[in-house]
Amino acid sequence: MTIRLSILDQSIINPGERPSEALQNTVELAELAEQLGFYRFWVAEHHNSDEIAGAAPEVLLGYIAAKTTTIKLASGGVMLQHYSPYKVAEQFHVLENLAPGRISLGVGKAPGGFQPATDALQKDFAKPIQTFDAKLIELVDFVTRKSASKVEAKPLPENNPEIFLLGGSVASARQAAELGISFVFAYFINGEEEVLKEARDTFEQYQINQQASFQLAPIVVAETKAAADRHIPERESIKVELSDGRRVNVGSREQAEAYVKDISQPYRFITQKIGAITGTKQDVGEEITRLSKKYNIQDFVVLTPVKSAEIKRYSYQLLSESIKEEVVHG
Numbered sequence: 001m002t003i004r005l006s007i008l009d010q011s012i013i014n015p016g017e018r019p020s021e022a023l024q025n026t027v028e029l030a031e032l033a034e035q036l037g038f039y040r041f042w043v044a045e046h047h048n049s050d051e052i053a054g055a056a057p058e059v060l061l062g063y064i065a066a067k068t069t070t071i072k073l074a075s076g077g078v079m080l081q082h083y084s085p086y087k088v089a090e091q092f093h094v095l096e097n098l099a100p101g102r103i104s105l106g107v108g109k110a111p112g113g114f115q116p117a118t119d120a121l122q123k124d125f126a127k128p129i130q131t132f133d134a135k136l137i138e139l140v141d142f143v144t145r146k147s148a149s150k151v152e153a154k155p156l157p158e159n160n161p162e163i164f165l166l167g168g169s170v171a172s173a174r175q176a177a178e179l180g181i182s183f184v185f186a187y188f189i190n191g192e193e194e195v196l197k198e199a200r201d202t203f204e205q206y207q208i209n210q211q212a213s214f215q216l217a218p219i220v221v222a223e224t225k226a227a228a229d230r231h232i233p234e235r236e237s238i239k240v241e242l243s244d245g246r247r248v249n250v251g252s253r254e255q256a257e258a259y260v261k262d263i264s265q266p267y268r269f270i271t272q273k274i275g276a277i278t279g280t281k282q283d284v285g286e287e288i289t290r291l292s293k294k295y296n297i298q299d300f301v302v303l304t305p306v307k308s309a310e311i312k313r314y315s316y317q318l319l320s321e322s323i324k325e326e327v328v329h330g
Helices: 019-036 057-067 085-098 115-122 132-144 170-179 193-206 225-229 253-260 281-295 309-329
Strands: 004-009 040-043 072-075 103-108 162-167 182-186 213-221 236-242 247-251 267-273 277-279 299-303
Touching (some): 004 019, 004 309, 019 057, 040 057, 057 072, 057 085, 085 103, 085 132, 103 132, 132 162, 193 213, 193 281, 213 225, 225 277, 236 253, 253 267, 277 281, 281 299, 281 309
Parallel strands (some): 004 299, 072 103, 182 213, 213 277, 213 299
Antiparallel strands (some): 236 247
């Protein structure tokens, strides 16, 4: 089985950097990813953050598309709860017209920020707000041109952008499969292999097209295992479960405590192991190959949470070599 590697970048603002430098680092990383032969480059969406500059993936993708020529590009993902599905479809149809065959639309359920940012993004919404599930169905209809609406999300491209749902649960896997869209399992949020297996099996069971299943994992490659491990000190993530049934992945316990300061309803914290992969080229190549064979996964999306643009680029250089060496020696 051929293994394809992609990169997800969050436009982290490293210590001492300005947001403009963080965004430029992302653009330069996309150019490097194309040179190294990575399959797709994803950009994330976060709001009201002092640490992350990537707030508008649809804007950043347009700039990266103009700076690259062959690598596929995707949002990882658009936080659909904040937006009109029609407007999102328009944006990605424009991008697909600008870079034909290179654009994919990844969608996430999370808010991408704390409650004040959500309130600012949604303050003009009519109540009750349309559910995420309803918005996703509407978005798929607009992008695949199956909508019964009299309005189309023009300019219509020659080919529809591929749609991905990003999620860390079995329910998300089934939702993507039943809608006929692709799925990315967030191993960096939920690193329990039994959940990964169940999500993969569920996706296979319910899919209605030959859509793809990807795995999103935090990966750091260095000269030694100890050097790589230093960049992922936390091996757990926190999910906040609200009394109304919503679940929000927030990362660390510190971030979870900050998130619930703006929440008025009862909540509880759920701790999950993250599926980090760290080590030398050989270590990482072997682990990716093991997961690929065991769970029949061809595509891996890699998030490298390193607070140094230079070290991050070197990690991706080693990663691009790790799979080639594993294919040769494995």
